Amino acid sequence: xxxxxxxxxxxxxxxxxxxxxxxxxxxxxxxxxxxxxxxxxxxxxxxxxxxxxxxxxxxxxxxxxxxxxxxxxxxxxxxxxxxxxxxxxxxxxxxxxxxxxxxxxxxxxxxxxxxxxxxxxxxxxxxxxxxxxxxxxxxxxxxxxxxxxxxxxxxxxxxxxxxxxxxxxxxxxxxxxxxxxxxxxxxxxxxxxxxxxxxxxxxxxxxxxxxxxxxxxxxxxxxxxxxxxxxxxxxxxxxxxxxxxxxxxxxxxxxxxxxxxxxxxxxxxxxxxxxxxxxxxxxxxxxxxxxxxxxxxxxxxxxxxxxxxxxxxxxxxxxxxxxxxxxxxxxxxxxxxxxxxxxxxxxxxxxxxxxxxxxxxxxxxxxxxxxxxxxxxxxxxxxxxxxxxxxxxxxxxxxxxxxxxxxxxxxxxxxxxxxxxxxxxxxxxxxxxxxxxxxxxxxxxxxxxxxxxxxxxxxxxxxxxxxxxxxxxxxxxxxxxxxxxxxxxxxxxxxxxxxxxxxxxxxxxxxxxxxxxxxxxxxxxxxxxxxxxxxxxxxxxxxxxxxxxxxxxxxxxxxxxxxxxxxxxxxxxxxxxxxxxxxxxxxxxxxxxxxxxxxx
Numbered sequence: 336x337x338x339x340x341x342x343x344x345x346x347x348x349x350x351x352x353x354x355x356x357x358x359x360x361x362x363x364x365x366x367x368x369x370x371x372x373x374x375x376x377x378x379x380x381x382x383x384x385x386x387x388x389x390x391x392x393x394x395x396x397x398x399x400x401x402x403x404x405x406x407x408x409x410x411x412x413x414x415x416x417x418x419x420x421x422x423x424x425x426x427x428x429x430x431x432x433x434x435x436x437x438x439x440x441x442x443x444x445x446x447x448x449x450x451x452x453x454x455x456x457x458x459x460x461x462x463x464x465x466x467x468x469x470x471x472x473x474x475x476x477x478x479x480x481x482x483x484x485x486x487x488x489x490x491x492x493x494x495x496x497x498x499x500x501x502x503x504x505x506x507x508x509x510x511x512x513x514x515x516x517x518x519x520x521x522x523x524x525x526x527x528x529x530x531x532x533x534x535x536x537x538x539x540x541x542x543x544x545x546x547x548x549x550x551x552x553x554x555x556x557x558x559x560x561x562x563x564x565x566x567x568x569x570x571x572x573x574x575x576x577x578x579x580x581x582x583x584x585x586x587x588x589x590x591x592x593x594x595x596x597x598x599x600x601x602x603x604x605x606x607x608x609x610x611x612x613x614x615x616x617x618x619x620x621x622x623x624x625x626x627x628x629x630x631x632x633x634x635x636x637x638x639x640x641x642x643x644x645x646x647x648x649x650x651x652x653x654x655x656x657x658x659x660x661x662x663x664x665x666x667x668x669x670x671x672x673x674x675x676x677x678x679x680x681x682x683x684x685x686x687x688x689x690x691x692x693x694x695x696x697x698x699x700x701x702x703x704x705x706x707x708x709x710x711x712x713x714x715x716x717x718x719x720x721x722x723x724x725x726x727x728x729x730x731x732x733x734x735x736x737x738x739x740x741x742x743x744x745x746x747x748x749x750x751x752x753x754x755x756x757x758x759x760x761x762x763x764x765x766x767x768x769x770x771x772x773x774x775x776x777x778x779x780x781x782x783x784x785x786x787x788x789x790x791x792x793x794x795x796x797x798x799x800x801x802x803x804x805x806x807x808x809x810x811x812x813x814x815x816x817x818x819x820x821x822x823x824x825x826x827x828x829x830x831x832x833x834x835x836x837x838x839x840x841x842x843x844x845x846x847x848x849x850x851x852x853x854x855x856x857x858x859x860x861x862x863x864x865x866x867x868x869x870x871x872x873x874x875x876x877x878x879x880x881x882x883x884x885x886x887x888x889x890x891x892x893x894x895x896x897x898x899x900x901x902x903x904x905x906x907x908x909x910x911x912x913x914x915x916x917x918x919x920x921x922x923x924x925x926x927x928x929x930x931x932x933x934x935x
Contacts, residue, residue: 339699342565343529350558351526364474364485365396371473372400379437379466382406384428384450386420388673390442392486394421406434414643428453432461440468444484446860447471482732495715495732497689498722501527502730518549525558532695533724534562535765573698573769579706580774581663581839582697582767586759587623587687588718590783591616592906594810599756602764603778607810610776611818616811616827617852617884618782621801625857626781627675627712630829635855637881637929642857646677654836655708661840663708666700668693670714687714689724690759694766708840716759719784721751723758752786775839776814779832783807793871800873802882802891804906807854811835817844826884828852851885855929858894881930883923890920892930 386409407420441447508520528537620626625636631652636642668686686693716723783806785799831847858879878894889901900917901908
């Protein structure tokens with residue numbers, strides 16, 4: 336533990352005698368699943384269907400049973416060249432007939448109904464009676480209804496769970512008429528904000544406590560003083576560091592217009608205009624792993640089946656190698672259950688759930704003896720369902736709703752999104768102020784979002800589901816003394832991010848040049864989206880697509896062979912009906928189009 340976390344913990348123990356982290360939810364879920372698995376593994380040949388994060392967590396949490404698994408089933412095992420997992424054979428669903436499996440544990444929440452249907456069909460065709468083990472159906476029988484994977488109750492993927500608790504407490508505080516209740520809710524809020532290192536709202540609610548003249552007012556005055564003194568000391572320490580620091584911030588699903596046009600992020604917009612920012616930057620995909628993995632490697636998603644990869648090796652990322660060769664100490668703050676850099680565990684730390692906690696951790700752990708290159712991946716606040724550390728209304732988790740038109744958009748979704756982006760903006764302003772004036776900061780996103788379109792029917796949203804500017808146009812901002820202050824209107828791709836960061840490392844202000852940008856997206860595997868898109872007769876979104884962007888024109892080709900051309904006007908897409916212009920545009924890209932040649 337670093338000295339500043341130690342000091343915060345001391346503040347908490349001094350001013351909060353009661354433990355407000357009352358939560359036994361996961362313990363109950365864990366015990367229920369453990370008892371179920373104990374029965375499942377008592378007899379028979381058991382296989383697990385799925386090799387994703389869900390299976391990794393099962394193995395970690397319930398190893399005493401999961402280690403007894405006889406086979407693992409993965410439909411893409413041949414494409415991924417996977418023969419073994421946890422020292423057990425991996426087979427495809429087609430090989431089930433040869434392996435005498437008695438029970439199959441479905442290791443998935445999102446695809447479990449689809450997998451059930453496949454097993455039922457297999458049993459019917461082959462006159463077998465393979466038993467289906469569905470953890471979530473069993474939990475429901477035990478009166479435990481989950482809306483997502485079971486381990487969210489422990490790992491708080493994305494920070495939504497803790498943010499939701501803060502929101503619940505705030506709403507209780509706001510509506511309560513009882514003085515003692517309100518005083519207690521305020522204390523819990525202050526405590527929880529300090530725990531996630533959100534000192535903006537911790538201090539705001541301390542001020543409110545003092546203003547209300549509650550019984551512990553003198554202690555709250557002392558707490559405010561302690562926090563301010565600690566923050567002052569930390570800022571002075573960080574600013575006195577004479578080493579080079581490069582901060583690389585990836586803000587998931589933040590689209591360009593959120594920063595440059597909408598006015599929701601006043602600090603980040605101002606920060607961009609004081610430094611170098613790119614107005615025509617494009618992602619490489621509309622999905623995080625496809626986009627980020629391909630960008631870090633420097634290859635498109637379709638190249639070498641990069642769209643299937645979940646992690647990379649350190650040497651595959653050029654800017655990490657260049658930074659380390661130039662004496663930079665590399666650290667990454669990413670979700671604790673995402674092993675993005677598979678051979679670099681010792682340099683990866685838990686982050687991405689709360690912007691305040693992630694930024695705090697990155698700043699207090701700056702190595703004063705070395706140059707530092709810090710990579711931060713932040714998920715919660717800029718990605719649907721846009722849940723952050725402060726909302727004035729009850730938050731809703733709408734990220735997985737398919738019937739988008741059923742959402743009360745104006746009253747809920749848009750308001751929630753704006754508040755979340757404003758919260759993110761405040762935290763960035765607060766924590767970036769701790770850095771030295773000559774520290775370098777690179778801020779970008781992996782793809783955009785369809786936030787403003789959540790009120791539309793699928794058929795009305797259309798382009799917003801895939802290739803619209805909102806989905807692929809991203810902010811890229813560089814604060815660096817060599818780059819200075821400039822507005823760059825020329826095209827740049829996330830494929831150029833390695834080159835851009837390397838130029839910052841080498842104190843070179845040359846801007847990467849690009850004739851056109853390419854975006855690729857592989858076929859949709861999510862059963863809910865497949866069903867919704869088929870019902871809407873929108874098959875062109877199901878089988879992947881490829882985009883070429885040049886001279887304000889956007890050429891789109893889908894996996895179904897559909898071809899479209901758009902004129903880009905500001906942040907909007909204007910469909911071009913003239914087929915001759917489409918053909919003329921297609922000629923330039925024809926030899927490079929991969930979508931029709933891919934075998935997914």
